[in-house]
Amino acid sequence: MADEGVAAGADFWCPTCHGGPLATGGSELVCHACGRRYPVVRGVPILINDENSVFAIDDYRSAGAYQGVSYGEASDPHGGLRGRYRRAVHRLAEYEISRRTLDVERALHDFCAARAERPRVLVIGAGNCRYQDAAEFHYTDVAFSDGVNAIADAHDLPFADGTFDFVIAIAVLEHVADPARVVGEVWRVLKPDGRVFAETPFLQPVHMGAYDFTRFTPLGHQRLFRRFSEIESGIARGPAAASAWSLKMVLSNLHPSRRFRSVMSLVALLLSIPIKQLDRMLVRNAGSLDGAGGVFFYGARQERTIPDREIITLYRGGF
Template sequence: MLTDAPNLIAITDLLNRTLIDPVDGTRPVAFPPEGGELVFQGGNRYPCPGGAPVLIDERASLFQVAEVVAKVATTQNRAYRDRESTKNFIRQRILPPLSRDSHYAHRIATLAAEVEDAPVLILGAGDKVETYRRAFPHSAVVTTDVHIQFGSDLVCDIHKIPFADGTFGLVLADQVLEHVVRPWVASAEMERVTRPGGLIYAATPFAFPHHAYPYDFHRFTATGLRFLFPHSELIYIKATEGPASAAAVFLSSTLIDLSGRRLIRWLALAAGRLLLWPLKYLDRFTRSQSNLQIAAAKGLVFVGRVDGKERSDRELIDEVRGLVRH
């Protein structure tokens, strides 16, 4: 749903000026929507459950509007994050995590300082809607996802982002592109809706188990991430968590998969967390940007600045070659 934060007026104005129909590219007749529907000048109508427009072109998407409205679980299930669940409380609050992106808060704070008051688009906000709004306090932050499980501002499929060209000063997709059928199409859309000089942030897992079944399609090397954004100047590609974190996660998964019985799998999860959590601290001893760290990273992050320049494959590969210190 639309945020109740102080910048509500700014967000409403932004959506009124920049939203487009994902089918024909026309603008809304009026925003906010009236009567539970958002009507576009081309005549298409989209439902707005809880005030969140569901802007999906069903001809080109895995997701269907009726399923979104009915809250059918797809890429995420709200029950998995249910804070009233004892099992979730133990898993999320008591058992130690197997990995930790220790530089995440600094990266986000740096982005917030650079974008200042420019509009920010969050793709795949998940259950972090309020977290993102707090992270960019001076910006109109638009949160999106492919469902309405956690109260995003609107629903869209990022193969067709329903905003005009050059709308945002930052487009952020954290742990999203692996869940996209055609990530090269989605990344081109991300560049399209970012204003010249604006920033793109894309973080993805690399050495990490299959998850969010069956909506997990891809893994990206540092090279693969760079090639997704050829019209952006490279600021950096870094490992978010290194090979020790990846090892801990896979060892834990191995323990869990030794049995098909739910109770035993739960006990194996707990045992794995308690036994393996110290492994992640070995990542501190791997040289930053070393070949080993990037080759076996649990996750990677790309940050770039959109400049519209055409880059050849050779230019892109040379950039990636220069990332690694041997």
């Protein structure tokens, strides 16, 4: 495990020049190839390519930087009744009928079980997700959370080529400015036979405000991973989950006041509980893929790039 910031320095490579490993220099990590220095804040190295990222290294030097922007539930400053109410609403919003044919926990577990050595697993955009498996986990994100090993922007991963056996990207690719570049970085840091598991929204409204850029159709998502051979892909969230999100948008925006929005969001969440049950039936039909709330892709790194003419033959929806 790359534990506790500075001690893990030998595992990190320069996210800016990608030219070499970072060395410990006082309270910083230093790249001897380009001379750039990266601070360690609260025991966590800030490994951002300052010239390329929407996130700036300086913004992490203040203690609360970016915490709470993404992970409202864990860092909600409201205690007591208000905090409990917010957490209950959050749980209600997250309630779903999981219809994945394969989820990341099972894919990872089967992968670890089949290997003699403990695999190295990189989790990008880790948030508060922590995995329990016989593997060496490296958690990165652009926001602080307990147990995160480095602050890193996935456009420039601070690792050498071929470092990892498995990369996990759950609800990440919609939040990056250039998903193709991020998937390229995932490909780069994976070993030749490495695996990727990604889950990305398709028909989901904007979340996390300004940090939400892109959606993918199922086929567009497969194309993003065209340097991987597919093991399995499909629906991560069903069409009923998508319609529940839409209902919340419709009801909560009928009037601009904050109080109205908040009340109607709760009404929509309660109304959507029975709607979400429909996903149990919907996902049996191929057409549901065309209206999924989110999709997943599980694949193995390969040298070959699948040409677009072949990509279109992979369509499996109801058209």
